[in-house]
Amino acid sequence: MRHYKVPGFDFLVWHDYLKDLFFSKEISADTVVEIQKINYGGARYCPEIDEEFIIGTDCRKECDFYNPCNGKSGRCRHLKNTYIGTGEMVTVGELLKKSKRV
Numbered sequence: 001m002r003h004y005k006v007p008g009f010d011f012l013v014w015h016d017y018l019k020d021l022f023f024s025k026e027i028s029a030d031t032v033v034e035i036q037k038i039n040y041g042g043a044r045y046c047p048e049i050d051e052e053f054i055i056g057t058d059c060r061k062e063c064d065f066y067n068p069c070n071g072k073s074g075r076c077r078h079l080k081n082t083y084i085g086t087g088e089m090v091t092v093g094e095l096l097k098k099s100k101r102v
């Protein structure tokens with residue numbers, strides 16, 4: 001699922017939310033957004049404590065929310081991939097024209 005950086009928002013939005021913003025007139029068809037991609041192999045984000053971790057480090061047993069994927073040890077199931085900008089800029093109108101879900 002693609003994510004977009006919208007000017008004036010301090011969080012990334014996905015396509016369906018971008019559509020909702022457009023139809024509720026919070027953004028216009030001329031609004032330019034940057035396409036984001038998953039930062040595989042990069043930093044990870046923990047929504048439980050609102051913190052980023054560099055690969056190879058994580059919260060482990062110091063965190064009250066630590067919950068390993070395999071049930072014993074290793075990467076915490078709460079860690080999520082982060083996103084980085086692609087540098088590709090596009091207007092909301094162009095995105096909605098390309099989309100079959102409009």
